[in-house]
Amino acid sequence: MNEILDAVPVLNRTEAEQALDQLAQRYRAAGGAGVKIVNLVGTQAENLLDRLPDSVRTGLGTATEQALTLAVEAAGKSRNVIADQPAWLNTAMSSVLGAAGGFSGLPGTMVELPATVTLLMRSVQGVAAEHGFDPDAESVKFDCVRVFADGGPLSHDDGSDLGFISVRVSLSGVAMKKLIATVAPKLAVVLGQKLAAQTVPVLGAMSGAAVNYVYTDYYQQIAQVHFGLRRLAIDADISHDELVNGLRLRLGKS
Secondary structure, three states: OOOEOOOOOOOOHHHHHHHHHHHHHHHHHHHOHHHHHHHHHOOOHHHHHHHOOHHHHHHHHHHHHHHHHHHHHHHHHHOOOOOOOOHHHHHHHHHHHHHHHHHOHHHHHHHHHHHHHHHHHHHHHHHHHHOOEOOOOHHHHHHHHHHOOOOOOOOOOOOOOOHHHOOOOOOOHHHHHHHHHHHHHHHHHHHHHHHHHHOOOOOHHHHHHHHHHHHHHHHHHHHHHHHHHHHHHHHOOOOHHHHHHHHHHHOOOO
């Protein structure tokens, strides 16, 4: 299946450089989301996981891997029923989910987690389609999962980890399972921080809504960078590696 949905326009070098500047600005903006969360919960990000019971922390990796596996298919099937939504509506829907989970405490947040991961995946697929890629293509599904390899809004590197935009490995069912198994532990830390933030005393449902809002906005922005680079490589006929290096230079990460 061809991953490109529409015709390929042509950009000149100057236009490509301007587009890359915009992607760098978007990447920086996404990295600032963690500050909102830290201010919200009033604690340091590295202490959030200590709020979770041992049983939750130990099982979070497996739960995340299962949620991510189900989300790839569930989000894809939902596209046949519900059209892609604007980014603001995705964040609003995610906020409602977070509020419901936060209102119910930790048990509620654990039930909410798979739904949130599916919504995040669906949002990322929508960004892929926005850039002209077919979310049903196996290569695009693979790329959608790779978006979650980024550190998340509470990452200490402030959005400087560009590993998620590296070149794809060969595609197969086995490769997808391996990718999910690789991404899941990192995403588990992100989701663990999210769950812990939602259990902050007093804030309750308000915390859950705000946390989900920030996380959904973050991954939508990261997806814009990811698929923006993929599309720019096609439109400007510039290698993806060259564009990644250009993005690194703009971010001061040589």
